[in-house]
Amino acid sequence: MKKQDRTNPNDPQERLRRLGLHGLLTRWAEIANEPWLERLLAIEEQERMKRSLERRIRTARIGAFKNMADFDWTWPKTIEREAVEELFGFGFADEGVNAILLGPNGVGKTMILRNLAHQAVLRGHTVCFTTASDMLADLADLASRDTSHALNRRLRRYTKPKILCVDEVGYLSYDNRYTDLFFEVVSRRYDGPVSIVLSTNKPFGEWSTVFLHAACVVTLVDRLLHRAEVLSIEGDSYRLKEAKDRTATARARRPRKRDTSPEHAHP
Numbered sequence: 549m550k551k552q553d554r555t556n557p558n559d560p561q562e563r564l565r566r567l568g569l570h571g572l573l574t575r576w577a578e579i580a581n582e583p584w585l586e587r588l589l590a591i592e593e594q595e596r597m598k599r600s601l602e603r604r605i606r607t608a609r610i611g612a613f614k615n616m617a618d619f620d621w622t623w624p625k626t627i628e629r630e631a632v633e634e635l636f637g638f639g640f641a642d643e644g645v646n647a648i649l650l651g652p653n654g655v656g657k658t659m660i661l662r663n664l665a666h667q668a669v670l671r672g673h674t675v676c677f678t679t680a681s682d683m684l685a686d687l688a689d690l691a692s693r694d695t696s697h698a699l700n701r702r703l704r705r706y707t708k709p710k711i712l713c714v715d716e717v718g719y720l721s722y723d724n725r726y727t728d729l730f731f732e733v734v735s736r737r738y739d740g741p742v743s744i745v746l747s748t749n750k751p752f753g754e755w756s757t758v759f760l761h762a763a764c765v766v767t768l769v770d771r772l773l774h775r776a777e778v779l780s781i782e783g784d785s786y787r788l789k790e791a792k793d794r795t796a797t798a799r800a801r802r803p804r805k806r807d808t809s810p811e812h813a814h815p
Contacts, residue, residue, distance in 0.1 A: 644741030654785025
């Protein structure tokens with residue numbers, strides 16, 4: 549029978565090992581009772597956690613985004629707020645379930661997706677955020693060089709993280725080469741299983757207009773939806789609303805021009 553590991557993670561010597569402070573370990577008999585030891589360990593552990601978080605945020609490539617506190621829940625005509633907020637509990641990631649944000653342009657899908665990716669990193673999950681076009685262009689570039697080893701290594705960027713966030717599926721159309729790569733990513737994650745959170749402006753019945761002439765579209769959608777929750781958002785573009793509001797505000801600030809037409813001229 550395998551001997552059970554009874555190592556106490558809070559034991560000071562074990563903490564020194566995890567931090568790689570082997571010099572202090574070799575002098576353990578001298579420092580074991582030093583009053584500064586606990587403070588030193590706490591500082592090193594906090595710095596390690598800070599650097600790890602910064603590294604995971606950089607690796608996730610989330611980019612700039614507005615906080616969910618600024619999300620206008622009253623603007624979409626239809627949105628299941630409870631279902632969206634439930635995603636931020638990350639139960640779907642624990643179960644290896646996918647989440648699909650479906651709706652027209654400008655209703656906040658990207659804002660939700662970026663916030664979800666950021667919160668996932670803060671929770672300790674490994675995350676990769678990408679647009680569909682960026683991911684497929686990245687993979688297709690390596691595939692075109694006929695370097696299978698390099699392609700497989702790059703595929704791990706999109707298949708290994710606990711959560712893969714893919715934005716803007718449906719905004720562009722792709723040929724067979726790109727579709728095969730997308731299918732490969734979905735299939736490898738399906739076998740994980742690990743979660744994909746995806747935003748799209750196209751119902752799945754229209755994905756054949758996105759992935760053109762591809763025989764695998766039906767299977768791709770089937771694997772994507774097999775363990776998935778679809779959250780539909782309906783409404784007009786919030787970006788267009790903001791543009792109209794800015795125009796109206798700017799127009800109201802401008803001084804009115806005096807009418808100098810002949811009919812209003814003084815005799």
